Amino acid sequence: MEREKSFSGNRKYSNKEITVYWKPSACVHASYCYRELIEVFDPSSRPWVDMNGAPTARIIETVNMCPTEALTWKWNDEERNKTVGNDQTNHIKFRRPELIEESTPESKENPVSVKIMADGPVVIKGNFTLIYSGNNKEINESLISICRCGASDHMPFCDGKHRHIGFNG
């Protein structure tokens, strides 16, 4: 369920600094990824990519070894992507330029704001579709507050319980 699948049948995995894209159809099973970094790329695990398994620099190094466009990466900070040199062979701008547009924030208007409150809920604001218990609800220019501490009596919404339990996150 947590496997991330986008519209194009690709998957992506993120840590705080980078996003790794996985395009299954391009894989030729050269096996560099898991031989080099089984802590992150473990074909026997689901999801098979664990972005917490190694430091970002090691993940980048390993993704750059992929001989195809099956594994590519980008910085989450778009400014950093602009200055990436071609020694970073598997950065999306060299291997999969079609992904650049998708990730350029300037091309997007009116994004939905997702604010992670300190030691509190996640507050989502804007125009979006909420799916909850099989129901779809359109939220227009409004906001919802979703529990992150796991203790709310009004799930999935926040009821302020995080303060009582001393939630840290």
Added chain:
Amino acid sequence: MNMEEKKENKSQAVVEVIDSGPLKISGNLLLKDLKKDITDNSGEVYLCRCGRSGNKPYCDRSHKK
């Protein structure tokens, strides 16, 4: 997927509360973590709802453990 028409109230993202699982948000989103200095516009995020993730605000499947 292209947004051909950008109307005022056009839904920009889908927020899905996954039963006994994380909060999935996909689409045109801008995530900011006010405590950890994280900004994320990757287009798809899975956020922890159980409070136990070691990688907050993201889900790390701790809810299954």
